[in-house]
Amino acid sequence: MSIFQLLNGLTFAALLFVVASGFTLIFGLLRIVNLAHGALYLLGGYIGFSVASRTGSFALGGLGAMAAIAAIGFVLDQGLLRFVRGHELRQVLLTLGFAFILNDLALVIWGGDSFTVPIPQVLRGGVRVFGVFYPIYRLFVLAMGIIVFASLWALLNHTRLGALIRAGVDDAEMVEASGVNIRRVFLVTFLLGSALAGLGGLMGGAFLSLYPSADAEILVFSLAVVIIGGRGSLVGVGVGSLLVGLLNTLGQVMFPELAYFVIFGPMAVLLAFRPLGLFGRAA
């Protein structure tokens, strides 16, 4: 694999990490498989695109996307999921229905055209790195992936909220029994997870563009990442993202015939023998 392809795989992995980390926070702590996560990504991208185009600021676009998607996450969790708490399958299917609605809403508002989030001037163009000419923006995505990882690591390991989340992933009942308002921790986590999806949408929207089926595609990748990496583990998501990102790029170059098989084959095998993924903990 050349440096070029390696960078491609890493950049894609970085984007996947941002999106999948949000997914695994929700899956890990709340045990909700949020199949609307892809739609949150897409909507975040569209909203970020509109804000960034109007204001001319990429950063504002990012903040707008995160805030808006956190709000939608709030609606999903407090408005809908609260009626099916504790019923795994119902939650999953409810989020799927929500995803359909969001996707159609996006189609109504932004239409079927493909949009690309405008890259700020300072991130345009490319540089010579390790002997290849590589777009600066993609390197930025790579950097963002690392920053998000570091931030989440700090959050989970050095803050009270993080400690509560980690404890909750292991045993939510115990945390509640020790007097903590677990509901609030759940809500904050859901909002954070959603916001990450929105951020991912903005970032991805600048180099992969936004279009009606982008939500399903990123969701499928996120599922693969989280299943391979394991429920509720940050390191797991990191490793999972790297594996999926690199395998995908490798697969496209060397085995274009096999498309998804390169990712789902190993994932199916892994799930069969290690149902909890590489770093997952039992529920």
Add this chain to the structure above:
Amino acid sequence: MDRRHFLKNSAAAFAATSVGAAPWKGAFAQSGPIKIGLLAPLTGVVASGGKEMVEGVQFYLDQAKGEIAGRKVELVIEDDASNPDTALQKARRLVEQGNCHMLIGDLLANTGLAVANYVKGTGTPYFIPIIAADDLTQRQRIRNVIRVAGYSASAFTHPFGDWARKQGYKKIATISQDYTFGHEQCGGLAQVFTEGGGEIVQQFWHPLNTADFSPYLGQLADLKVDAIFAMETGADATRFIQQYASFGLKGKIPLLGAMNATDQSVIRTMGDECEGIIAAAHFAEGSDNPVTQKFTHDYEAKYGKIPSLYGFSMYSGIMWVAQAVEKLGGKVEDRDLLIDTVLKTELTGSPLGKTVKLDSYGNPIYDVQIRKVVERADGKYWNVPIATYPNVSQFWTYNPETYMKQPPYSRSFQGIKKT
């Protein structure tokens, strides 16, 4: 058929025969409207193209005041969801429940093939201005499927391959979406280019909806080629062109595109990444032909955007059918007669500014423009012709019988001449 439909149809038949003798008396309109079933992808991967298909048809009907040959037109629109199963289901609904006299539309080749397979059994006239699957007007021709105002995928890339050789390009690489439309476009180019002495260095095929072209761009950059031909449509085209520029290939290696790649539906949301890309097509919205200019101007005034291939093709397609129906005085119930008349009708007054007729296989013969993306005075980008190949048929300069003996273009057969 059951009683309800029998009565309705006999009434229509009676009305039709009683007016058929005097077709020029438009005042004696047929009973009931002409029902046209329009299938387009309003959701799914190519939703933006689908919407413009509907606009193109509606633009024509608005100009015609909702009538053809004095008879009212009822347009029934169904969404094929960019998906062949849905297309089939909707076609069934339009024909069996909606009693449409004819079907028109569909965008993706697989949806068109599914519907064509269905109308093969029902005999319903099906007009396909956008579906470009070569074989529907070649080896697997279905009589009631007619490509009015449409094109077969390889028809424009044949002359394009010739033009590329004339530019002095010796080596080309192609990258394309991996499905029939892509295989056929690349095949057309590859065959003529290699027969002219050129070499296809490598061909890349990627699945539809590839978000990340970086793996391919890396490989393309390393090849020593004179030009790259990119067969992309929709969102793939947008991404490819942007990533091509962001990886520094724009300006380094000339980019040739399929006309879908530089279509308005793709370039209108883009900036200077698309500038300078060259494609071959029958339609160039920036052409200085006065009829084309008027069409572009009026369309832009009405819909707020420069017309794309989809809008143009459907507009011309329904115009073609309307001209045939006018010759019949509005009588669409006789399917065989309708099909025969359409095959014999020449399209006049289309935005191409030139009369177009169908070859004996139901496929139009066009002047092919080699067109380039340039910036307009107001900062928007559009396609302007830089060269023309007159009267190009789907068979290029080959004898049709001989051409059809070679296999259809596919991934394994690209017409490449072995040296």
Add this chain to the structure above:
Amino acid sequence: MTGRSVIGALVVLAIAAALPLVLSNYEVGLATEMLIFGVLAMSIDILAGFAGRTSLGHGAIFGVSGYVVVYASAQLGLSPAVAFVLGVMAATLVAVIFGTIAVRTSGVYFLLLTLALGMIVWGICLRWTQVTGGENGLRGDVRPAFLVSHRAFYWAVLVAAVVVSYAMWRFVRSPFGLTLLGIRDSESRMRSLGYNVSLHLFIGFTVSGFFAGIAGALYAMFNNFVSPSTVALSQSVEGVLMMIAGGGGTLFGGFVGAAAIIALENAVSAYTERWQTVLGAAFILIMIFAPEGIIGTLRAIVTRKRR
């Protein structure tokens, strides 16, 4: 089976058989689809409702049968009957493979694993163009000559649906089926009682796949066409929705759910393009207000009234 339910079943059957006499061709086609998807929904219910394992991979099993049927008929020139049998066998084989891999997981992981397996099948159908036609799918004239008309085919499907429903009904009421129920209610208990849970689930999966394969073969004959959409995730999702709308664990709710969803889709699409929103809203409303589905909720009401 009580006398009353036998009479009820016969009445329903008589109505179903008489439908083509009053409906238009198009509506007969819709009714045929309702029967076919009802069978699919029931096959999913065998696992979901009776064994507690909801699969998002049955669309793939269903679709594979369709592919084999069309391929055997159009490319190999085999007779419809032979093609049908081959299709069902292929579907069962896929179910065996899925089952072997998935049987050790449960709940959400089972869902995700079957989803992944379904995606692999979809990917193969999409990319193995020489055999599956890739994007374009496979076309053919699969029906035997005497079943070409809308009505004749409907009646044939009706007969098949009745036979297959009866078979599934007997299956879930058999001792084996009761074991599956036990597994659904408490796996650990069944294990401690000495049952080989994995084996039972594996057999249940295979049987479920067998019936999904029958539905798939019928669908191939109905459409004379298969494409990657037939094996896609959306097909699995629709199947699960139909099962749930009718009522998980009720078996015949599959027909009710299929009829409801197909009728709704047909009605809604005539007025608006926003079918996706309606479908999504239907999902949400069912999950919140009627998770037992139509039949399940009706049963609950009846039981409550009886008290």
